[in-house]
Structure formats: C-alpha cells, structure tokens
Amino acid sequence: MPVPASNGLSRSPAATVPRLCSTALVAPDLLFAECANILREKVRRGELSQDEADIAAQTLGQADIAIVSTRGHFIPAMVIAVELDHSAYDALYLP
Numbered sequence: 001m002p003v004p005a006s007n008g009l010s011r012s013p014a015a016t017v018p019r020l021c022s023t024a025l026v027a028p029d030l031l032f033a034e035c036a037n038i039l040r041e042k043v044r045r046g047e048l049s050q051d052e053a054d055i056a057a058q059t060l061g062q063a064d065i066a067i068v069s070t071r072g073h074f075i076p077a078m079v080i081a082v083e084l085d086h087s088a089y090d091a092l093y094l095p
Contacts, residue, residue, distance in 0.1 A: 025065045028073065028092040035060055 077091040
C-alpha cells in the first residue's frame, strides 16, 4: 500500500528501503528506553518470548545508529511539540 509522501506524492514502502539503507541513521538517546519498554510490553502480551526480546535488544544495541543526547534538543522539541500538539518524545526524532 502506498504511503503518502510529505510532498503530496505517493511512494511504496519498498521504494523507501534503499533510501533508508543509504542514509546514516540518527536517533535521540531516548531510543533505547522506548524500545526496551516496547519489548517489555510485547513479552507481557505474549507477542514475544523473553529470548526473542533479548535478541531484539541485542540487535538494536549493535545497530549502526548515531545516538544524540536529548539535552541539546529538548527545548526545540518542546516548541515543535506545542506547535504540532504532539508528544515531545516524538518531536525529539525530528530533524
């Protein structure tokens, strides 16, 4: 199913993969806490075993992702969150 692009055009998820693979990934240090919480929730619901969650966490820990401290970005993220009426957590992922 096509995903609306920010420019109003459509692109398929498969067309996005090569672009993502050729782009350096950057995320706030919050990424690890958010992913740990998601994995815990999936284990609690029975969607993942503890071993599967451990493997996912280890894989994330080894991923080639540049981690950026939220300290220097939380004020702009707060401004974006207020303007968009959205979570400041999510705004930390925006450039």
